[in-house]
Amino acid sequence: MQGNLYEIDIRSILQLIELGQRTGQLFVEAHSFHKHPQAGRNQNRKNLSWIIFFVNGQIIYAVNGDRTLSRLSDYLHHYQVKLQFDEEQRVCLETLNAPEYAYLWTLLEQNIINPTQARSIIYSLVHETLFDLLNLQQGSFVFEVGSALTPQLTTLEVAPLLTKIVKQVQQWKQLYPHIQSPEQFPMLTDIVNLRSSLPEVTVNKLQHWADGKTSLRQLARHLNRSILIVAQAIYPYVQQGWVHLVYSNTTELLTNQQDNAFSLQQNHxxxxxxxxxxxxxxxxxxxxxxxxxxxxxxxxxxxxxxSLVFEFQPDLIFCDIAMPQLNGYEICAMLRHSQSFRNIPIIMLTAKEGFFDRIRATMVGSTDYLTKPFGHTELVILVEKYLNNSGYEVIKQT
Structure with missing residues (x-):
């Protein structure tokens, strides 16, 4: 069984494996593109992959493409256990399909962790993997029938997991646009308002975790909580602008921006x-x-x-209407729910000149409308209309 995720979704694939009581491995691959605001138009392509191991339609284990054992290390952090192996052992482990699983059994055999702890870690790793896969909208998959992963510590039924995680994915999507990825790093940006609005113990916890060096996913692993619970807990502070979420390659940039805030304002x-x-x-x-x-x-x-709009902090946004994954109407509506982007000009781009498109664009909060194709002069006049308009500046400052 193989195909593309636009033909059949992950949920259906997992249900088919469960119903068929299949034994083997499900391989899923996808691509992610990330563009940094300071990197021009160049985009970095990142290959993402996952493997889920099955026995008779039940899940034994699940792993992502990272063979560094870093996520297992994060989960062991909760039990105050550190990874300890020499270079030869590390190289050997990283050649396996499931290096985490092999090392987990080593810890069991050495009585460093007990079976209950190991089962909890396996459940968390499977849960994390399925959460990522159920958020995928494109990619490819292959299911290969084969012998089961051994030895087996536990097996997990697919149906109850899907019911729980599908609900969490739906709740996760409601956190857009403030929170978009478990790989974002929380950073404190307004400690003054935090101290005046929250108990000292809460502020101290935020200072400890929101250091720009620990991602939301790592926080969830360290605290032994689901990514949704961690994201919901930090969401109000992100919404207020007291905490910003950034990606790892922008943390240093944003720190420098904070250190030189006055200079940036003068040369903005x-x-x-x-x-x-x-x-x-x-x-x-x-x-x-x-x-x-x-x-x-x-x-x-x-x-x-x-993910970039909160880092770049634009003064004006052009947004196409007809796009895959998220259309312009959805993006505009999301941004209008954010206090930071409630009043900035959002100009919708479309090849259509339909009356109803203009009405719908207005209803979701767009400022104006630009029909493609457009000329150089038409574009510049529209930008100057909103960015050099004193009336707009007054609205923006309130």
């Missing part, structure tokens, strides 16, 4: 973000606006754009 160029799945449109808008002295970036992936 007006920032414009363009979200459009057509690379030619992105390239055109970015080139035109840069020649006019604006700081402009363009993103072709709408999900990546949501």
């Amino acid at each position: 160029k007006q920032r414009i973000l363009c979200i459009d799945d057509a690379l030619s449109i992105c390239t055109n808008i970015e080139a035109i606006l840069k020649t006019q002295g604006y700081e402009a970036i363009a993103v072709t992936n709408p999900l990546e754009a949501l």
Whole structure:
């Protein structure tokens, strides 16, 4: 059994394996593109992979493509256990399909952890893997029938896991656009308001965890909690702007920005973000606006754009309506629910000139509408209308 995730979703694949009482391994592969605001139009492609091991339709274990044992180390942190092996053992483990599983059994045999703890770790690792897979919208899969992973410490039924995790995925999506990925790193950005609004013990906990060095996923592992519970706990502080969520390659950048905040304000160029799945449109808008002295970036992936918008803090956004995964209406509505982007101009881009498209764009909070194709002068006039308008500046400051 093999195919693409746009033909059949992960949930259905898992249900088929369970119903068929299959024994073997499910391999899933996907690609992620990340573009940093300071990196121009270049995008870094990252291959992501997962393996789920089955016996008679039940899950024995699940692993992601990271063979460094880092996630097992995070889970062992909760039990105050550290990974200890020499270089030869490390190389040997990392050649296995399930190095974590092998090392977990080593810890059991040495009585460093007990079976209850090992089962809890396995459950958490499987839960984490399924959570990621159920969030996937594209990729490929292969199920290979084969012998079961041995020895077996526990088996997990698919149906109850799916029921629980599907609900969590739905709740997770409600945290957009403030929280988009378990791999984001929380950083304190407004300690003054935190101290004036929260008990000292809460502030101390936030200072300990929201250090810009520990991701939401690592927090969940260290605390032995689901990623959803951790995200929901930090969500109010992110919503207030007291905590920002960034990616690992932007932590240093944002720290430097905070240290030099006054200097940045004095030399601030007006920032414009363009979200459009057509690379030619992105390239055109970015080139035109840069020649006019604006700081402009363009993103072709709408999900990546949501993660960048809070880092880039644009003064104006161009957003295409017709895009995969998230359309322009959804993005606009999400941003309007954020206090940070409630009033900034959002201009919808579309190839259509339909009356109802304009009405719907207005209903979700768009500021204006630009029909493609458009000219250099038309684009610049529209930008200057909103960025150099004193009335808008007054609204933005309130």
